[in-house]
Amino acid sequence: MTATNGGHAPADDTADTGRRGGRGPVDTDTDVDAGRAVHPGRRATATGNAPGTDPAARHDTVAAVVRQWRAVHPELDTGPMEVIGRINRCAALLQQAEDAPLRRAGLSRPEFDLLGALRRTGHELTPGELARETFSSGAAVTKRLKQLTERGLVERRGDTRDRRVAHVRLTHTGRDLVDGILPEQLTYETAVLSVLAPEGQGELAILLAELLGRLEGRMGALRT
Numbered sequence: 001m002t003a004t005n006g007g008h009a010p011a012d013d014t015a016d017t018g019r020r021g022g023r024g025p026v027d028t029d030t031d032v033d034a035g036r037a038v039h040p041g042r043r044a045t046a047t048g049n050a051p052g053t054d055p056a057a058r059h060d061t062v063a064a065v066v067r068q069w070r071a072v073h074p075e076l077d078t079g080p081m082e083v084i085g086r087i088n089r090c091a092a093l094l095q096q097a098e099d100a101p102l103r104r105a106g107l108s109r110p111e112f113d114l115l116g117a118l119r120r121t122g123h124e125l126t127p128g129e130l131a132r133e134t135f136s137s138g139a140a141v142t143k144r145l146k147q148l149t150e151r152g153l154v155e156r157r158g159d160t161r162d163r164r165v166a167h168v169r170l171t172h173t174g175r176d177l178v179d180g181i182l183p184e185q186l187t188y189e190t191a192v193l194s195v196l197a198p199e200g201q202g203e204l205a206i207l208l209a210e211l212l213g214r215l216e217g218r219m220g221a222l223r224t
Contacts, residue, residue, distance in 0.1 A: 062086045097192060101184040105177060106151075110136065111144050112181070115153060115170065119178045124157070124167040153177060 062085040117133040131141045148154045153174035159165035
């Protein structure tokens with residue numbers, strides 16, 4: 001989504017996994033199960049039994065998966081799966097729709113994330129800084145920068161004090177490409193989110209911001 005990176009994405013190479021333009025249909029079971037967080041030995045808690053969250057009352061694909069797991073392991077709390085599974089499934093579907101403008105421009109989503117990072121920060125970035133901005137590995141960024149340089153969308157400048165360091169910036173062509181694609185990306189997102197009332201979108205944004213902030217804080221602490 002445009003709100004991520006340039007963009008932005010999960011840690012690399014989740015940035016690569018399932019985010020390239022032109023990919024096939026989403027594997028629902030894989031998307032849901034990969035994101036589940038089931039706690040062995042715990043029976044269903046308020047998370048799974050809260051009003052309106054009973055899978056029997058829902059008809060999305062995650063509800064079907066939850067019902068199947070409840071039948072296999074009725075002693076487990078599947079509540080976390082109902083949240084994480086739906087986030088993963090929504091992300092996969094949204095990225096598929098968003099990738100349409102990128103495919104027409106001949107870009108993958110990770111490539112657009114790099115271009116978007118350079119555009120929104122407004123200044124040169126080193127490959128290392130781009131890796132942090134896009135949650136990508138250094139090797140992945142190096143590969144993408146090579147492709148983007150060959151297309152004339154970015155250019156590299158050597159550091160005058162350290163030859164091992166390069167500085168990357170958008171060319172005029174790259175800047176025009178990003179500025180041309182972004183409005184179309186936002187139009188896609190507006191159309192997708194129109195299924196929710198404006199107040200619902202606001203509430204969802206607040207909840208996701210709280211979850212993301214807490215997860216980023218926890219993961220940052222684990223890395224130190």
